[in-house]
Amino acid sequence: MTPFGERVRQLRRERGLMLKDMAAHLGVSSAYLSALERGERGKPTWTLIQGVLQYFNIIWDEADELARLADLSDPRVKIDTSNTNHRATLFANRLAREIGNLSEDDVEDMLAILDNAQERERRAVTPVQAPQDAAYDSSPGP
Template identity: 30%
Template sequence: MLTPFGKFCRKLRIDRNEILKDMASKLNVTVSYLSAVENGKRSVPAEWETVIFQTYNLDDLQRWELKESIIETEKVIAFSLNETGENNQVLLKALARKSEDISEEQLKKVFDILK
């Protein structure tokens, strides 16, 4: 699952006729590390906003889009459902679907159970 930051980077690469390896090289990281950041398995390093802005000569609008993609990505929590059992998958999916509908009282009960 690509994060908003991952989507921004993919579009930037497509627009510049680059592949993941090209961008990873410019960021001085491995392809697997960049991929992990784009997929939300690792956080976006703080310095990347400036590095990407300068390396790719982004205009003000593109810089704003980059910054917004980083902010939105920080709000995302990613789980690898392949690495967990079926019951855990069902639970995580249910929590994700219902997260906005759960009352404070219900959240407290869930937290108490998890303690």
């Protein structure tokens, strides 16, 4: 199951909606929508995402979150390691081979590492306000 598929299924079930009714509204087959929910289909199109948002009457932050989940829901990921070191390439290849053997705890630990790396990058990009120059400090000195 993909993050997008899991969230769509959760929304549909919370609202007591039938898969076949949602599929008809979106103009797709029940089989396709079921496969999308289970993660057996690739990343949904922009048009389908917009249809899902409209179907559930989702706006603002929740709409942004669902679109973000759709972007992270390609079950056939391709990783370009051409601009990284050899260890990153090794890691990507090992992950591709071993991901099915990882426990839920292993996956959660790796996600936490990636979240920390993303936060570090976000902090590095955020401009830090420089302290005021002491030469221009008008407060009384010692």
